[in-house]
Amino acid sequence: MKPRSIAVVGAAETTRLGKIPDMSVIGLHADAALNAMADCGLTAKDIDGVATAGESPTNIAHYLGITPTWADGTQVGGCSFMLHVRHAAAAINEGLCKTVLITHGESGRSRVGGGGGFGRAPASLMGQFEMPFGVTSPPTMFTIPVMRYLKARGYTETDLAMVAVIQREWAAMNPRASFRTPITVDDVLNSPMIAWPFRMLMCCLVTDGGGALILTSAERAKDFPTKPVYILGTGESVETPLVSQMEDFTSSKAFRVSGKKAFDEAGISHADVDHLMIYDAFAHLPLYGLEDLGFCKPGEAAGFIADRNTAPGGKLPLNTNGGGLSYMHSGMYGMYALQESVRQMRGIAPAQVPGAKVAVSHGVGGMFAASGTIIFSNEA
Amino acid sequence: MDRALPQPTPETQHFWDGCKVGELRLQRCAACAQTYFPPRPFCPACGSRSVEVYVASGKGVLWSYVINHRPRPDMGTEPHSIAVVKLKEGPTMMTNIVGCPQTPEALQLDMPVEVTFETFGAMALPLFKPAGA
Ligand SMILES: [Zn+2]
Numbered sequence: 001m002k003p004r005s006i007a008v009v010g011a012a013e014t015t016r017l018g019k020i021p022d023m024s025v026i027g028l029h030a031d032a033a034l035n036a037m038a039d040c041g042l043t044a045k046d047i048d049g050v051a052t053a054g055e056s057p058t059n060i061a062h063y064l065g066i067t068p069t070w071a072d073g074t075q076v077g078g079c080s081f082m083l084h085v086r087h088a089a090a091a092i093n094e095g096l097c098k099t100v101l102i103t104h105g106e107s108g109r110s111r112v113g114g115g116g117g118f119g120r121a122p123a124s125l126m127g128q129f130e131m132p133f134g135v136t137s138p139p140t141m142f143t144i145p146v147m148r149y150l151k152a153r154g155y156t157e158t159d160l161a162m163v164a165v166i167q168r169e170w171a172a173m174n175p176r177a178s179f180r181t182p183i184t185v186d187d188v189l190n191s192p193m194i195a196w197p198f199r200m201l202m203c204c205l206v207t208d209g210g211g212a213l214i215l216t217s218a219e220r221a222k223d224f225p226t227k228p229v230y231i232l233g234t235g236e237s238v239e240t241p242l243v244s245q246m247e248d249f250t251s252s253k254a255f256r257v258s259g260k261k262a263f264d265e266a267g268i269s270h271a272d273v274d275h276l277m278i279y280d281a282f283a284h285l286p287l288y289g290l291e292d293l294g295f296c297k298p299g300e301a302a303g304f305i306a307d308r309n310t311a312p313g314g315k316l317p318l319n320t321n322g323g324g325l326s327y328m329h330s331g332m333y334g335m336y337a338l339q340e341s342v343r344q345m346r347g348i349a350p351a352q353v354p355g356a357k358v359a360v361s362h363g364v365g366g367m368f369a370a371s372g373t374i375i376f377s378n379e380a
Numbered sequence: 381m382d383r384a385l386p387q388p389t390p391e392t393q394h395f396w397d398g399c400k401v402g403e404l405r406l407q408r409c410a411a412c413a414q415t416y417f418p419p420r421p422f423c424p425a426c427g428s429r430s431v432e433v434y435v436a437s438g439k440g441v442l443w444s445y446v447i448n449h450r451p452r453p454d455m456g457t458e459p460h461s462i463a464v465v466k467l468k469e470g471p472t473m474m475t476n477i478v479g480c481p482q483t484p485e486a487l488q489l490d491m492p493v494e495v496t497f498e499t500f501g502a503m504a505l506p507l508f509k510p511a512g513a
Contacts, residue, residue: 024389027421034422034429043427065424113389122387128396129418130474131384132505134455134462140448144464144474148444151489195462196447196484244464244474245418249444 006089010040014105024113024123028105029060042099049097050238051088053080053104058238058369059125060103062245067253069261070097071238071370095265096234130242138281139194139203142367145249146284147197152250155287157197159302161188163283164201164325166311171322173312173351178205179326202283204324204333211335213342218380229345230380232358233266235259235373243367252364254371255292259362262373263294266358270295273375274356275344276316277337279363280323286310289362290318293373312351320344320351334363338374345378381454383500392419394433399504404495406436406469417471438495439511440467447482458482465493465508479509 012035014020014028023031029052037043044065050057051072061068070091074083081102088100107113113123120126135141150156165185171177183201191200221228237257240246247253263269270293278289290301295316304310310318321327321340328336341361343349359376388396395418398405408415409423410430422429445463448455461477477493480486492511497504 022390024391027389027391030420030422034427037427044424063420063424065427113391122385123389125418127384128386128388128392132386132503133474133476134448134452134460135474136448136450136452139450140446140462143446144462145444147446147489193449195449196459198446242418242474244472246472249464 001086001089002093006092010036010042012036012039019109020107021110021112023107025105025107026055026059026063026113026125028107029055029103030063030105032105033060033064033101033103036101047099047101049088049091049100051081051084051100051102053084054106055103056241058366059241060101061238062240062242063125064101066101067239067257068097068237069235069257070100071236096236096261125242130244138367139198141243142282143195143198143284144243145246145368148249149284149288150197153287153299153302155302157189158185159287159306160197160202160283161185161199162302162306163280163286164188166305166308167280167286167319167323167325169312170317170320170351171326174320174322174327175350177322177327178207179322198282201325204281204329205326207328207330209328209330209336211339213335213338227346227378228380229342230377231374232268232377233262233264233373233375235261235263235265236371237261238365238370239368241366241369243369246368250298252288252292252368252371254368255289255362255364258371258373259293262360262375266375268358268375272358273316273360275320275341275353275359276310276318277320277323277341277359277361278318279333279337280319280325281329281333281364283325285364286318286323288368293360293362317351317353317356320349320353332365334365334372337361337363341374341376345376347378383454383505384452385500385503385505391421395419396503398435399497399506400499402497404436404438404467404506405433406467406471407431407433408469415469415471417467417473437468440465440473440493440508441490442477442487442493442508443472444489445477445487447484447487461487463487463508473506475506475508477509478507479513 049070053075057071188201235258237254239254287301290296341359411428412426414425443466493508
């Protein structure tokens with residue numbers, strides 16, 4: 001921490017304290033936040049960083065109308081907000097964001113509308129405005145925008161199927177992949193219907209596993225026995241906890257904000273990218289990712305994949321471990337995308353991209369709720 | 381098995397009360413005129429706390445959907461739509477499309493739909509049907 005580099009400019013509590021039976025937890029967060037913004041003359045449009053505990057930063061950002069380039073949901077108990085201040089200071093100094101809002105709200109006495117966060121309790125926003133209509137798990141939520149996307153882009157079920165087919169080609173080269181037997185578009189389109197237009201082979205598998213990473217300064221990295229994999233750029237954003245409330249069903253705002261920030265930080269162009277990972281919980285994710293990260297113009301991603309640009313031997317190798325569709329998917333697959341990026345940068349991947357120097361790892365959280373992008377290089 | 385139902389909060393009570401009396405109640409901002417959803421006591425577009433509840437048209441178009449072939453136990457046993465409609469007033473809203481076959485042929489994007497309220501226990505849910513059906 002650099003002393004005196006960061007200051008608090010707005011501070012406020014909720015309008016009332018004590019017994020507030022007419023406000024829910026997220027309402028208390030919002031009341032305090034609006035008061036703090038009024039205290040220093042800002043609106044939600046001026047805020048680009050959000051930290052909170054108890055509620056998720058995605059919920060707070062969307063409820064207030066904030067588009068963040070930094071979000072922190074660190075929850076370690078009552079001192080979480082001290083940690084948020086420290087993390088926010090580092091983020092601002094590092095240029096990840098400029099103006100951070102840290103919120104707290106708790107209906108400790110009246111117990112109104114708790115259970116928000118990542119939960120689906122009946123009083124949460126998801127519990128009230130999505131659960132009553134029969135959503136179950138990601139196959140009936142992450143897929144909700146896709147019919148609109150297909151119509152807007154002129155894509156078809158075959159385009160979704162092709163994503164799974166080509167990723168299986170990569171998986172076939174990877175001894176650790178769960179599914180390695182080649183498949184055809186017909187195989188995908190004849191697999192069991194899960195939730196129209198999604199069939200089983202368009203959905204990620206469900207497996208057990210884990211991963212871990214260790215980071216240090218580039219200076220110290222030279223002393224390690226492993227080949228250093230440097231971080232060139234990073235991005236993150238959150239949009240909404242409710243897939244039904246996405247601003248645009250044909251594009252993820254969180255993807256666009258996160259990807260642009262990472263590319264800007266890294267100072268590279270798309271042509272510099274040798275290897276790409278796009279978290280593929282479902283077959284439509286690589287299509288959205290290629291477009292929202294700017295590798296393809298809207299409407300060109302399906303053709304880009306069908307023309308084998310992302311396949312083995314193509315100019316932009318994508319999801320070279322086989323992805324969530326064929327390699328593994330434990331539930332929070334982002335770790336495996338990062339692991340494959342690191343392997344590719346170290347030059348030790350089972351399906352190694354020869355001479356790869358720059359790798360992009362792009363992840364999604366929730367149902368288009370959040371996004372993170374990391375750009376790696378093996379050159380100092 | 382009983383349908384999973386919403387539990388209103390003080391900020392959303394007007395919406396669920398409206399469903400029980402056959403009104404789709406939305407909120408709009410007095411400062412910037414924006415209609416928004418889900419309910420909250422301020423405008424997410426400009427931050428103003430000067431907002432009002434009004435009765436919306438209940439009309440919109442089918443914006444996107446899936447047909448769930450593995451329904452949740454409380455949703456019956458037949459494949460059913462989980463849809464998003466785009467309301468005439470602007471916001472999108474998750475719902476089920478009822479009153480028509482639950483097939484891709486019957487569920488055409490951009491078809492006009494209108495709200496219909498269905499009672500489940502102590503609550504009423506805003507479902508949508510093809511307009512005029
Ligand atoms: Zn407004």
